[in-house]
Amino acid sequence: MFWRRWCGLFLDQKRRKKSDATYKNYKHILGEFVDQLPASVRFIDQVNADVLDSHMRYLESEKAAPKTISNKMMVVSFMLKAAGVATPSKMMELPTVEEEIPEPYTREDLQALFKAMTPEERVRYTFFLDTACREKEVAHAQWADLIDGKYWVRKKTFKARGGKERQFSPKSHETRLIPLTRELMDMLNARRKSSKSQRIFPNEWGDPEGHFLRKFKAVAKEAGLNCGECETTISEGRFTKHPAEVSCLTRPVCEKHYLHRLRKTCATFWHEKHIPIRTIQSWLGHKSLETTQKYYVASAIPRIVPPPCSYSRRICSNSSTLVLLSTRSSLGAVRPEAESRVYGFQ
Structure with missing residues (x-):
């Protein structure tokens, strides 16, 4: 089957199943891939490791970050697998992506x-x-x-x-x-x-x-x-x-501040308050427990942490106050709905 025809069918499937933003992202990535294919590669069964490696070299020449290259090639791999190509991911050697170290706000x-x-x-x-x-x-x-x-x-x-x-x-x-x-x-x-x-x-x-x-x-x-x-x-x-x-000395463009840091900070708060790791995984919406452990809580998180009966922690700093309160339910589980995190401003 021709590349462009199959890409169109694949994208039609994604339009029905994915969000508009995801569909547009897939369309851009696959359009970029097809446009960079050699003229001699017209059919899906002509794909090989050299074709995929050539596209990765193109992305590198465009100064794409390793994570961007890896994400784009995975979309290409999804499309190839849907077209019947066996284990397309094994035909490509993806760049090494440095794992992001959690950095919650203090x-x-x-x-x-x-x-x-x-x-x-x-x-x-x-x-x-x-x-x-x-x-x-x-x-x-x-x-x-x-x-x-x-x-x-x-x-x-x-x-x-x-x-x-x-x-x-x-x-x-x-x-x-x-x-x-x-x-x-x-x-x-x-x-x-x-x-x-x-x-x-x-x-x-x-x-x-x-x-x-x-x-x-x-x-x-x-x-x-x-x-x-x-x-x-x-x-x-x-x-x-x-x-x-x-x-970022003069403009609001500092790379150290992003919304995911608030997400990581919240997960760290939950961990500090002895919320069970499986509960944190559920609240974060992670399929993998490893993802929760690796990215959103303390790096040396123990497998089982017995929650305390009750505690309160107060941190004061001149005009600002942060209060964390936690109580136990009758079943012994920590009830975040009973907690209060209060910021004082003057």
């Missing part, structure tokens, strides 16, 4: 971040910090997803601006319930009274908010937490775009 950094936020920003990023949700899981959160003090992360269909119907699915389609802290529930209850949207965090047009990361980086700069060493190229100009070299 309590001092969190106090600085939340002190620099507006009231609106505090609600948004408290949601990130207290639920460990991914960006799109927060962007698509609806009031109907709040059930008995828990956030129901689930697949949903919604109408975007213009009436177009769209779908959202959690990563790996992992539907789950995440208990909310008392502080976050108080914030959300107050917010709901004045909300006119079915979404908890809509943008100005009523669609899911898409600028959480950009706004979070601006908060980090305002809080004085930028490292001052990051340099990157951005597009500037309202009508005519042009590339500009900028530094």
Whole structure:
């Protein structure tokens, strides 16, 4: 079968099963792959290790990061496997990807971040910090997803601006319930009274908010937490775009601040409060326990940690206070829904 015809069929299948963003990503990756194929390679059965290696060399020449190359080649491998090519992943030698070391925020950094936020920003990023949700899981959160003090992360269909119907699915389609802290529930209850949207965090047009990361980086700069060493190229100009070299000394582009750090921080809090590792895995939506252990909790996490009967921890720093409270249920399990994480601001 011709490459382009099969790619079209493969993408049609993904359009029905994947989100719009994932479909567009697959389409871009496979379009790039097909465009770079030698003219002599017209059929799927002509693929070999040399063809795949040639494409990886092309990606390297475009200065793609090792992780980007690995992700793109895996999409190509998925397509080849669906076309009947046996073990396509064995025909390619993927670049070595350095494992990301968890770097949760310190309590001092969190106090600085939340002190620099507006009231609106505090609600948004408290949601990130207290639920460990991914960006799109927060962007698509609806009031109907709040059930008995828990956030129901689930697949949903919604109408975007213009009436177009769209779908959202959690990563790996992992539907789950995440208990909310008392502080976050108080914030959300107050917010709901004045909300006119079915979404908890809509943008100005009523669609899911898409600028959480950009706004979070601006908060980090305002809080004085930028490292001052990051340099990157951005597009500037309202009508005519042009590339500009900028530094995190003067712009909110510090690579050390990203939303996943809030997710890692929350998982670390849970671990410190002796939440069972399998429970943390469930709340994070991980299929693999190894992923939970490797990326989101302490590196030397013990297999079994007996939870204490009860405890409270208070950390004070001049004008800011962080309070962590935990209680035991009648069954002996820690109840995060009874916890409170309070940030004081002056």
